[in-house]
Amino acid sequence: MEIDGGVPLKGEIAVAGAKNAALPLMVCAALTDERLTLRNLPRILDVAILAGILAELGCEVSWDESGPALSGTMGGAGFGTGRVDSALVARMRASFLIAGAALARLGRIALPLPGGDAIGLRPVDFHLAGFRQMGATAEIEGGEVVLSAPGGLRGAAIVLPFPSVGATQNLMLAATLAKGETSITNAAREPEVTDLARCLAAMGARIDGIGTDTLHITGVDRLHGASYDVLPDRIELGTLICAAAATGGELRLAGASAELLSAALPVFEGAGIEIVAADGAITAQRGAGGLVGVDIMTQPYPGFATDLQPQAMALLSCAEGAAMITETLFENRFRHVPELQRMGANIRVVRNHAVIRGVPALHGAEVTATDIRAGAALLIAALGAEGTSTLHGVEHVDRGYDSLVDRLRRCGARIRRADAAG
Known part of the structure; x- marks a missing residue:
């Protein structure tokens, strides 16, 4: 250029629309059998990559480009019927947010270690430690993260060592369908985290403390569809x-x-x-x-x-x-x-x-x-x-x-x- x-x-x-809000909001579709419509999505490559990953995993994805901004509708009824394309996951770090949704919905997932920008290590240790507190096993085998919770996730009191945006979002996604109450202390407070919490609440999640550094999520049996505007x-x-x-x-x-x-x-x-x-x-x-x-x-x-x-x-x-x-x-x-x-x-x-x-x-x-x-x-x-x-x-x-x-x-x-x- x-x-x-x-x-x-x-x-x-x-x-x-915010890239860093749109990607976790798209993952919300994996938590429900119903349709989630997101308006004001940015027309960017990362949105297309994540849509491809969700489609590979069995979600239906459709686009409406008739307005000034992109809208997308995602249906999660078939989520879990496909397999993750490791090449797609390797291109984008936000793809690892699928881990929390998959654990909550399916009780299992194997994901390649995520890619993205080369700006630092950004390990997923905080994510895995939180999943383990919620009753999941988490192992890294041959470049893949293998997660399993055959008995379902259970609520836990999680204290993050650092207010990680990704860990806060992943654990919030997982906690929405867990048994009991999950608290996340030292949670990230970024507007994109707040946007995710509000979208989940619109889908029927029970979340208190939105916008603060302490989140309380009471698990529910199911989430429903919704329409939501990306900030x-x-x-x-x-x-x-x-x-x-x-x-x-x-x-x-x-x-x-x-x-x-x-x-x-x-x-x-x-x-x-x-x-x-x-x-x-x-x-x-x-x-x-x-x-x-x-x-x-x-x-x-x-x-x-x-x-x-x-x-x-x-x-x-x-x-x-x-x-x-x-x-x-x-x-x-x-x-x-x-x-x-x-x-x-x-x-x-x-x-x-x-x-x-x-x-x-x-x-x-x-x-x-x-x-x-x-x-x-x-x-x-x-x-x-x-x-x-x-x-x-x-x-x-x-x-x-x-x-x-x-x-x-x-x-x-x-x-x-x-x-x-x-």
Whole structure:
């Protein structure tokens, strides 16, 4: 993909449904014989991959593309009649959420160890420890996780060592059909976790403490179908705010609210971005004083999201003064740094800290994305840079963002794709 930099982005973009909410919501279909309809699904590769996995396992999946956003209906009556395609599972980490649903519904599942972005180890130990507390056996054999609970799952008091989003979601899915009450202490509080809990409640699950760090789930005999709207993508929202500021443009981001980015917005404003929330949208532009360096530390929600760290780094690369980003969640989430350095960024990494000294401008270069958010960061950098950049690894951006290139083009971005996606 070739990007001509230096063109201010101007216009309106509707924020798509959240990738990190859509995937666990799709897994809910495996918990019921009835149909689950999800509206506002993002049109991204990860949604298609997970739909393929669910179909391989016997779920019926159909799409409605007649509206402005994608809707999907999934029927779980046949769930468990097929076998997992290990190649599909290996492509996406969120596929491991099927484990909790399968244990609850079938009492057994064998899954390949999950894949996804190469940003750190992200082990599934917390998931497996929780399943064992609920009465399941969990073994890793030849690259597969073999889970079994022939007598069904039972409620347990689970204390997570760390507020893991994936573990919280997986254990919540499992607990909905378990016998008795399950408590999850030190649960993740991300909006996507809350969205999953609300969808499960709409299907008949009994969940208390939604939005807090302690969840109480009382198992029920069965869940029913439902229709549910996927919440807007806060990471896409933050990405687009960074893109507007990096290019010196102005974007109106429809369907977004300030609550989605409660931790990041003050940081962005401190960096010199003017942000106005009104009438169901957020308008973002670089302030008259220009961009200035700010320090950022990634933390579990409600702290600054690690999924916005690379994009913020791209933005701060051209800010006045120095900034330091501290990454506390993933040990390998600075893989975009050498690529930004190719474009002229002055960044020094010491362990989990990145010290950024702003330069007047980045310049076009040939760079490669290694994961979804690194791809977004490099795209932002290229849009704001002088000259033309070539971005490889565009498939990562496609995995995480719904038609992002097309939507940016409509706001003035000069982007040419040489791959099959055009």
